[in-house]
Amino acid sequence: xxxxxxxxxxxxxxxxxxxxxxxxxxxxxxxxxxxxxxxxxxxxxxxxxxxxxxxxxxxxxxxxxxxxxxxxxxxxxxxxxxxxxxxxxxxxxxxxxxxxxxxxxxxxxxxxxxxxxxxxxxxxxxxxxxxxxxxxxxxxxxxxxxxxxxxxxxxxxxxxxxxxxxxxxxxxxxxxxxxxxxxxxxxxxxxxxx
Amino acid sequence: xxxxxxxxxxxxxxxxxxxxxxxxxxxxxxxxxxxxxxxxxxxxxxxxxxxxxxxxxxxxxxxxxxxxxxxxxxxxxxxxxxxxxxxxxxxxxxxxxxxxxxxxxxxxxxxxxxxxxxxxxxxxxxxxxxxxxxxxxxxxxxxxxxxxxxxxxxxxxxxxxxxxxxxxxxxxxxxxxxxxxxxxxxxxxxxxxx
DNA sequence: ACGATTCTGGATCATTCGTTCCAAAATGAG
DNA sequence: CTCATTTTGGAACGAATGATCCAGAATCGT
Numbered sequence: 162x163x164x165x166x167x168x169x170x171x172x173x174x175x176x177x178x179x180x181x182x183x184x185x186x187x188x189x190x191x192x193x194x195x196x197x198x199x200x201x202x203x204x205x206x207x208x209x210x211x212x213x214x215x216x217x218x219x220x221x222x223x224x225x226x227x228x229x230x231x232x233x234x235x236x237x238x239x240x241x242x243x244x245x246x247x248x249x250x251x252x253x254x255x256x257x258x259x260x261x262x263x264x265x266x267x268x269x270x271x272x273x274x275x276x277x278x279x280x281x282x283x284x285x286x287x288x289x290x291x292x293x294x295x296x297x298x299x300x301x302x303x304x305x306x307x308x309x310x311x312x313x314x315x316x317x318x319x320x321x322x323x324x325x326x327x328x329x330x331x332x333x334x335x336x337x338x339x340x341x342x343x344x345x346x347x348x349x350x351x352x353x354x355x
Numbered sequence: 356x357x358x359x360x361x362x363x364x365x366x367x368x369x370x371x372x373x374x375x376x377x378x379x380x381x382x383x384x385x386x387x388x389x390x391x392x393x394x395x396x397x398x399x400x401x402x403x404x405x406x407x408x409x410x411x412x413x414x415x416x417x418x419x420x421x422x423x424x425x426x427x428x429x430x431x432x433x434x435x436x437x438x439x440x441x442x443x444x445x446x447x448x449x450x451x452x453x454x455x456x457x458x459x460x461x462x463x464x465x466x467x468x469x470x471x472x473x474x475x476x477x478x479x480x481x482x483x484x485x486x487x488x489x490x491x492x493x494x495x496x497x498x499x500x501x502x503x504x505x506x507x508x509x510x511x512x513x514x515x516x517x518x519x520x521x522x523x524x525x526x527x528x529x530x531x532x533x534x535x536x537x538x539x540x541x542x543x544x545x546x547x548x549x
Numbered sequence: 550a551c552g553a554t555t556c557t558g559g560a561t562c563a564t565t566c567g568t569t570c571c572a573a574a575a576t577g578a579g
Numbered sequence: 580c581t582c583a584t585t586t587t588g589g590a591a592c593g594a595a596t597g598a599t600c601c602a603g604a605a606t607c608g609t
Contacts, residue, residue: 187470189383193597203557205599214597263471272529273467276381277457287530314546321536322543326516329523335466336481342515349516352508352547364586387567397587399569408567 172210175200177228179211180221184267188218188274218271219282225267226289237296244309246300247323248351254327255347258334266331273332294324310354319353326350364396366404371422373405374415378461382412382468412465413476419461420483431490438503440494441517442545448521449541452528460525467526488518504548513547520544 182191182199193214197204211217233253237246257266264270272286301316310316330346376385376393387408391398405411427447431440451460458464466480495510504510527540 185470187468189468190470190472192595194595205558205601206556208598209555265467269526270467272526273459273464274381274383276379276384276529277531278384283530287532290530315543318539318543319546320543321540322520322546325523325527325540325544326520327523328526329519329521332463332466332522332526333519335470336477336484337471338481345512346515346519349509349512349514349547350519352513352516353543386565388565399571399588400586402568403585 175202176220176224179217180224183218183221185262185264222285234296237300243300243304251347251351254330255343258330258343259340263335263337265335269328269331294320297323322353369394369396370414370418373411374418377412377415379456379458416479428490431494437494437498445541445545448524452524452537453534457529457531459529463522463525488514491517516547
């Protein structure tokens, strides 16, 4: 097997950079030139490796799921102290909103930006959101079984409401608000659990 | 005072159409041609009357505030039964999310789309959100005074959390989800009040 | 050295962007 | 009618869009 010049970059590293780029700058606004400038590879290498801008973006959503969202879900699936895990997860989104870069959440941003006119991406985003909701639901059910949750609360409802509030915090995080305001919103949200 | 051909359109009617257009299609994606096609006036009339695309969008935010957001705030400021008003307001955003057109909320959409790179629009959106939060806070304080709210709940926190959840519902509404799912999320959110 | 593979960036593509210029048509008041 | 004003849309602007082609340099295995 003859072989030529080796790849000068790690595909996964570039994907990581691309994810952070779209996360912060959005999909529609920045052009290819700006994107390439942030990736550290040539324009043609980009098209050869990842296909179109849209293809790359879809790969970034999967990467976001695997590297960012998965950490919240891992927290929620831990066996001990499910109520504590729930608070921890909400605090994760609080941290998102507190972040100075005001990136929000890649998935939430994409939901808004793509609207309904790209069914494939839309379905992918919906599916991604369902993963988070599933994590919440799992922890809520265990919390209820342990008596950590008032018996009147319905896990299915709260799971959806927490997912919803998480998205809200991600969007709120795009405005650069006082840390105190964000913490207050988070504290209010946790009132759902008591 | 000599005068010529009269204006063939009502400025406020065109503004209304423009608002609905940006609401549904976003700001960045659609071009001027598509916009003009929906307004029913000529391209040059658009620039003469409203200035640039960005100028028009800012006017649309004000219009949205005056025609859409104001109805929620009016509900929240009604004197009687503040807890009922709060539920009514949350149900307003539930209706937003249930809407088949999947428009979400113009303000929430704009927050995501503009990120941090347009300080003027950003400040306007922040200010607009504060109006909603103020409405929630007002009703919450009155509810607490009337004993409709558990004394442990802090109106300032809940007001921010409800604002946050409202944004979340607006974003969730951009995905076309089952009505049942949206109603469940809404029901869970209302658990904050009990 | 040779062939194979990859990287890079300039040139180029058609398209679209927001915007401006302009000229013709329309319609009012004096 | 005349003049002022407004509407309309074609033409054009420079800039930017996403994407492709291509040539040259780089770097591997043989």
